[in-house]
Amino acid sequence: MELRHLHHFVAVAEDQHFTRAAERLMVSQSGLSASIRALERELQTTLFVRTTRRVTLTEAGRALLGEAERILAQVRAAHEAVAAVQGVLRGTLSLGTEQCIAGVHVAGLLAAFRRRHPDVEVRLRQAGSGALAEGVAAGRLDLAFAYRTRPDTDQLRSVALAGEPPTVLCHPGHRFAAAGAALGPEDVSGEVFVDFHPDWGPRRTTDAAFAAAGVRRTVALEVNDVHSLLDLVDENLGIAVVPRHFRHKRPALTALPFKGVGETAYETVALLPAEQATSPAARALIELLEAEGSFAREFPLP
Incomplete structure (x- = not known):
């Protein structure tokens, strides 16, 4: 073959x-x-x-597709490993990321990586955490910044980046804003919800929190980007349960604690293949992230 x-x-x-x-x-x-x-x-x-x-x-x-992708990824990693031993990092870095990931400033990190390794071609794909995990496991992506949606496996491992609690975002004129109290799943069960596509990490985490509480909710307004979610909440068309750092993107909205879920309900991670399948470029990017604290957080998380 x-x-x-x-x-x-x-x-x-x-x-x-x-x-x-x-x-x-x-x-x-x-x-x-x-x-x-x-x-x-x-x-x-x-x-x-x-x-x-x-x-x-x-x-x-x-x-055949999954096996072919893994074989080609391993061949590419072998070529790049030989080049790295010779003192030159080259080849391609295929990176995936979800929108608005806490724990890493993706643009700043990639800019610094390119300055250090100009011979590496960087390819970036934005998608939901579910698709990103599948892409890394299949060898289509060298690594991805995502929300944890599954346990580690032989083909997929994770490096923790950040953890944060959920918050409820609502319009300042909403009755929740007037009360100003912390809310739990049972308190918001009858509300109209704005949320992301089911493949997104925050949506999966929020769905799991409501399921664990035995509370059903219906997402009437489903979007694929953060700003559309914030726009809908800003027009008082629904409320959203999201990672806490989202509130910094629209300070005019009211943010209320969402109780009973935990302080690190939304965990962001770097997803990598098995150690032996990790490309030199992916290792270099993670090493840069760990060494440079300035790339470790895009949003304040008080």
Whole structure:
């Protein structure tokens, strides 16, 4: 099995289109198709269902994708490890992050990393913590800054960054703001909620807190970015239970303690693959974060 065939297979799977994948790989479409056919012959199975509009993975193709991504990531890590021994850090750093992560100033950290390691190409992807964890475990990402949503495994380990309690955000004219008291899950169960997509780390943590309390809630307003959440709360369209540092982004909103959940309910972490699969660039980024306190926190957490 040639690595070139696996690389072509992963590109087609990502783009779901032979022409787009060929353009990205800078190869001819006929050459790419021949590469995929050779791989299918070797494995004696069909990897894609082809239509005039796009291609989709077969069951066998889905089974191969995760393994192919891990193999290619390990090969890339091997090349980069050899370069690092020779005194040059080069290659690609594929980083994922959720929005507004406490415990790391991502932009400042990447700027410092680029100054120290100009030969490393940095690629950044923003997504929910669930998808980021899957990306690191599968080898699509070298590391990710996310909320803890699952325990460590043989393929995924974590480095703690910060922990913080939840807070309830509401409009200053809301009845909760007038009372000014700490609230628990049972106190807010009948409210209209604004929250993130279920793949986001804060949403998963908040859902778990309400489930543990035996309180049902309905998220009527679901968003995929922090500012949209704050805008909806600012218009008094609902309340939000979020990590405490979010309140610093919209001081005009009323922030109230959310009791009965714990001081470190929202735990942010750096997600990494197994030690032997961690790339030199990922190690260098974590070492920089640990050595430079100025990158260790983006938001005040009083």
